[in-house]
Amino acid sequence: MANYCSNSVLFLGDAATVAEIKEVFANxxxxxxxxxxxxxxxxxxxxxxxxxxxxxNEDWINYESRWQPNxxxxxAFAERYEVDFISRFDEMTNGMYGEAxxxxxxxxxxxxxxxxxxxxxxxxxxxxxxxxxxxxxxxHARQGYNR
Numbered sequence: 001m002a003n004y005c006s007n008s009v010l011f012l013g014d015a016a017t018v019a020e021i022k023e024v025f026a027n028x029x030x031x032x033x034x035x036x037x038x039x040x041x042x043x044x045x046x047x048x049x050x051x052x053x054x055x056x057n058e059d060w061i062n063y064e065s066r067w068q069p070n071x072x073x074x075x076a077f078a079e080r081y082e083v084d085f086i087s088r089f090d091e092m093t094n095g096m097y098g099e100a101x102x103x104x105x106x107x108x109x110x111x112x113x114x115x116x117x118x119x120x121x122x123x124x125x126x127x128x129x130x131x132x133x134x135x136x137x138x139x140h141a142r143q144g145y146n147r
Contacts, residue, residue: 004052004064009074011061012140013083014039018072021081027063029037040073043080049073067091069070071100071107078102084140086133103136 024041028051031039038050051063051068056072069089076087084104089126090097095114100107 002066003091005066005068005089006062006095007051007069008057008060008062009064009082009087010059011070011077011083011085012136013081017081017083019027021077021083022056024077025054025063026056027050044073044076045068056109065089068096069098069100071109074100075102075107079105079118086136099126099133099144101129101133101136106113 011021012116028039028041032052040050049065049072051065051070051073052062056062066146068091069087071087074085075087081089083113085100087100087104088097089099092114096111098109098111099116100109102108108129112123112126
């Protein structure tokens, strides 16, 4: 059995567009429950990964993927709907976690190993990523997003 990676994604953009994306995710989950097969929208080409157990927590979408985050799938959504996103993920069986931000057609990611002897207080790269996430949230604040 595959190790599962827990993913959370917050799409940021026009409220109606984000609502449409959330409905696509809900439809994916419904179709998977109905057919007992993996399902992705038609605009996703190739094998961009799978999403299991999709659920919603306020503005965030949570789901499981196999082994690692499927950021290429999230980029496909962002490109199609012309939105930004913040993603957080962890695959604790192998002790991997990380965060990503997509804006202006650019994906930035940070991966960390849970057992690495890195003091998160001194992790300047992670601090810079979180500051960039905060700025992106502030940019979209008028649309009422929750962190």
